[in-house]
Amino acid sequence: MPPAAREVLALLACLAAGLAASQDFPLRYGQAPSAYKSVYSLPIAVAQRQGFFRANGVDFRTVVPLDGGADRMVAGLHDGTFDLMHIATTFLVRANLAGSDVVAIAAEFGNPIYSLIARADVSRIEALKGRTVGLADPGGSITYSMRKLFARHGLGESDLQVKTIEGTPSRLGCLRRGECDAVPLGQPQDMLAVAEGFRLLGRSSDVVPPYVYTVTAARRSWAAANSDAVVRYVRALAAAQHAIADPNMRPAIAATLAEATDVPLAIAESVLRLYAQPGPRVIPAQAEIDPQGIRQVIAFMSEAGQLKGPMPDAARFIDLRYLQAAGIR
Amino acid sequence: MLAAAAARAGAGAADHDEPGPDDGPVYFGFVKDVSGVPVRDARVTASHKDVTFMVKTNATGGYRFNVFAKNVNPGDVTISCAKPGYRQARVFRYPLPRDKPVKSVETECRLQREKS
Numbered sequence: 001m002p003p004a005a006r007e008v009l010a011l012l013a014c015l016a017a018g019l020a021a022s023q024d025f026p027l028r029y030g031q032a033p034s035a036y037k038s039v040y041s042l043p044i045a046v047a048q049r050q051g052f053f054r055a056n057g058v059d060f061r062t063v064v065p066l067d068g069g070a071d072r073m074v075a076g077l078h079d080g081t082f083d084l085m086h087i088a089t090t091f092l093v094r095a096n097l098a099g100s101d102v103v104a105i106a107a108e109f110g111n112p113i114y115s116l117i118a119r120a121d122v123s124r125i126e127a128l129k130g131r132t133v134g135l136a137d138p139g140g141s142i143t144y145s146m147r148k149l150f151a152r153h154g155l156g157e158s159d160l161q162v163k164t165i166e167g168t169p170s171r172l173g174c175l176r177r178g179e180c181d182a183v184p185l186g187q188p189q190d191m192l193a194v195a196e197g198f199r200l201l202g203r204s205s206d207v208v209p210p211y212v213y214t215v216t217a218a219r220r221s222w223a224a225a226n227s228d229a230v231v232r233y234v235r236a237l238a239a240a241q242h243a244i245a246d247p248n249m250r251p252a253i254a255a256t257l258a259e260a261t262d263v264p265l266a267i268a269e270s271v272l273r274l275y276a277q278p279g280p281r282v283i284p285a286q287a288e289i290d291p292q293g294i295r296q297v298i299a300f301m302s303e304a305g306q307l308k309g310p311m312p313d314a315a316r317f318i319d320l321r322y323l324q325a326a327g328i329r
Numbered sequence: 330m331l332a333a334a335a336a337r338a339g340a341g342a343a344d345h346d347e348p349g350p351d352d353g354p355v356y357f358g359f360v361k362d363v364s365g366v367p368v369r370d371a372r373v374t375a376s377h378k379d380v381t382f383m384v385k386t387n388a389t390g391g392y393r394f395n396v397f398a399k400n401v402n403p404g405d406v407t408i409s410c411a412k413p414g415y416r417q418a419r420v421f422r423y424p425l426p427r428d429k430p431v432k433s434v435e436t437e438c439r440l441q442r443e444k445s
Contacts (some may be wrong), residue, residue, distance in 0.1 A: 028381075048379065065383045066396070081383070 016072040024059035025229035028217075030082035032073050034167060036064045037261055039187045039271060040086070040214055043108055043283065045260040046253060047240035055239075056232040074100055077219050083226070084233065087217045089297045090141055091316075094306070096317050103319045104215035104294070105223055106234050106287035112213045114142050115190035117175060120184035125153040125201050131181035134165040134174045141213065144300045145204035146184050152207055170273060188263045195267075201254040210280040212293035213302070219317055227322065234326040238274045238286035245276075245285060286328050289318050353401055356394040358436040360386045360410045363418055367391075368440055371412040377401055386410075403434045410438035417441075 035041055044062065047053050049104045053060040063082045065072060070091035076082050078100065087095075095102050122128060128150075138144040138327055147157065163180065165171045170194060171183035182201065185193055216237065223230045233240060243249045250272060258268035275282040294314040323329075330424060360371040367390025375382045375394045386392050403425060410417055418441040425431050 060379060062380045063383065064380065064396075066394070067383075067385055 003294065014288065024054070024057050025226075025232060026061070027053075027058040027084060027229055027233055028061050028063050028082040030063050030065065030073055030076050030085035032062055032070065032086065033066055035214075036062070038168075039257065039261060040109055041260055042244065042253075042257055043237055043240045044054065044086070047236045049256050050243060050252075052236040052239040052243075052293040055231075056236045058229065058231075058232050058236055059260055060236075071095070074102055077102060077217070077222070083222060084216050084218050084230075086214060088140070088214050089212050089294065090139070090301055090306075092147065092217050093297060093301060093312075093317055094213060097307075097312065101220040102217050103211055103220045103223070104212070104289055105218050105230055105319055105322050106237050107212050107214075107284045107289045107293075108216055108217040108237070108287075109214040109291055110212050110284055110290070111205060111210050111282050112141075113274065113282060114145060114184040114186055116146065116171075116182055116201045116203070117185050117193045117198045117263050118201050119175070119178075120197050120199050122181055122199060122201070125150065125155065126207050127183055128201075129155060129159045130161070132161040132163060132179065134163045134171045134180040136164070136166060136171070138164060139301070139304055139306050141208075141211070141297070141300055142184055142204070144304055145208045148207040149202050149204065153202075157172065178245055185199075188261060188267045191270050192263070199217050205279065209296055210290070210293055211296035212289060215289065216287075218319075223319060223322065227325070230322045231325045234287055234322050238326065238328055241283050241286055244272075244283050248278075258308065287326075288323060288328055289320060291315070291318065294318060353397040353399040354403060354431045355433045356397070356403075356406060356408065356436065357433060358392060358408070358438065359390040360392065360412075360438045360440060361390055362415070363439055363441045368410075368415070371410050371415070371438075371440060373408065373410045373438065376407045376409075377405055403431060406434070408436040408438060410440060412440055415440035415442055430437060 007258065029044065065076060065081065070087060073085055074095040077085055089104065092102055092104060129153060135146055165174055168186045168189050171180065172185055172189045174180035175183050175193065175198060184204065184320065218230065231261065244253050254265060254268045254272055257271060258265045292316045294317055298307065298311050298314060302311050356375055360368045360373060362368055365377060369386050369388050369390060371386045373384050373386060373392040377397060382394055382396050384392050384394065417438065419439040421437045423435040425434065
């Protein structure tokens, strides 16, 4: 090849590299309907509203399959519907053990606070004996934490009339209709319920050790082949979580939460005050995954009878390379 | 107001509730093949800005979205359809009323079977 032609090719290669560097990485992020418009969408909403994805060169799009439970969501990773997804750690463990190569690449929420909210005439947990309680998925961490709370007050599940009701809004509905005497509610519905006159009896955070509640997950193989995009995503998520913890950002974050979850601003501000209280972090500082928090989830699942045989190693469910590449320990 | 807000606000990732009605018009319609036969289990997407919602069609090829707020301009919502073995041939939106509030937006999506 003549030297001039080689120079042209080299220049074209440089131009192509420059163009690629200036283009955003497209990322499709799957979010279950239950998470969309919930408080658990806050870090992503902040990253979008504050421009953290754009600043890190990510062309970010949220995909919400309305017919999707956790299994459908994991299938969405495998059939290419989306690249990353939001998932509760228990469901990730279940999917991984069933053969998927899905792993956590960043933590979104840890140590959720579920409030046990009761009718106004129920003044203490012991008074729920023989009454109807609406609980979530029997194998999930919400129900696990409520069992712990009841046990601390001398109640076993046989002491209660238990209904399985999926979703905080549905459980609040059961309470409002008078069909449930008590239910666990997340934010912001627990605060709305108390404002309506219902009574707060206790919180999940009083009885369970720290754990990793929800994560961003990817197929291990896909993440390895798209590591640059994943690292950019992790940086944006970490920036959002840092902003949520920044007192100077509180008004902007409250406005985002109110908008993202369709609640009044005052309720959103109350939620942020609750999350800022001393104790285990509800939202990680910078997307870090604590392997001990994953081990705790495995222990929950084992205690609930969902895992047979020896407990699996937490390392199987996480891939820390992208956090490390983003400078996060 | 608070009750409506609570009903709309979703639950945790361990729960499974769809977003509730969001005050905006219902986006609905049918997916058919080019000869007019309904296509079931086709994936229909409704996209607005940086969010895409997805559903599958029922046995009559029908779909329905009730997820956009009333301040979303229907002209900014893009409907598309797909199914393995087909390509999207045409998307047709029925005209919206000009002199009254839009309560529903009907869009028909046609698929053409790909030649094997």
